[in-house]
Amino acid sequence: MKQSWGTKLYYSIGEVAELTDLQPYTLRAWEKEFSSLRPRRIRGKNRAYRERDIGIILLIKRLLHEERYSTRGVRQKLKNDPQLIADAAGEAAALTRGENPPAPSSPEQLSTTESAVAKTPSAVAHPTFDQSCGGEPESGMSEQMKSWLRAVRQDLEEVLALLA
16 A cells, blocks of 8 residues: 655655565665655664655756666756755655645756646646547556646657747
């Protein structure tokens, strides 16, 4: 069963792994790789992740997996743009409260799934999207992937409108 957001002040590594769809060993490796990711330690060695930490994890995941940065590139990007970390923490805090995340403060952040969907709600309610996918989107597809696809579709429609 999926862990829900906003029910706790601190999350264990297992809960964060479930929330972010990452393995605990990946989270431990990222902790060594990225200096901005530093969960607290409680009761000796147990990690205690806060909303801020989860936001940073989701940011790193997006940069690595969706935007295809190398780990070195992600480290450099986080070093050169500390506002990304602050915005990621704000997005995670908004998600835990069930709100729409704040609007992106830089053009790079426009590509985040949550920000793009929050900024373009018409993409979610577009009647032809589901029809063009053959009815309902894949039942195995995550909500995040569905939202991302809707946001990409909206972006493409905007580009087409500019070109027309």
